[in-house]
Amino acid sequence: MGEFIAGPAGPYLAIAAMAAATYACRAAGVVLMSRVRLTASVQRALRALPGSIVVATVLPIALKAGAPALVGLVAALVTMSLTRHELPALLAGLAAVSLARAAGI
DSSP, X not given: OHHHHHSTTHHHXXXXXXXXXXXXXXXXXXXXXXXXXXXXXXHHHHHHHHHHHHHHHHHHXXXXXXXXXXXXXXHHHXXXXXXXXHHHHHHHHHHHHHXXXXXXX
C-alpha cells in the first residue's frame, strides 16, 4: 500500500481524501443540527462554544510559552472586553508580549 500512496497520484489522492473528509464533517454538522431542537439552553451553549474553543486552544499555548505570553493574553482580553473588536485586542496582545520580552520578563 505504501507504494500506491508514494506513486505519482499519491499527493492528489491524499488531497482528495482530505477534501472529502472535510466536506463530510461539515455536512454531518448541518444534518445533525437540523435534527436538534433549538431550546434556550442549546442556543446559549452554541453562543458560548467559540469562546470555549479559543480558550481551550490559546490557554495551554500561553502557559507553555511563559510569562510574556500570559501578559499578552491578559492585555488582549482586557482590550477585547473594552473595545469588542479583535484587531485592537490582537495588537494590544502583541505589543504587550513584545514589551514584556524587551523588559526581560
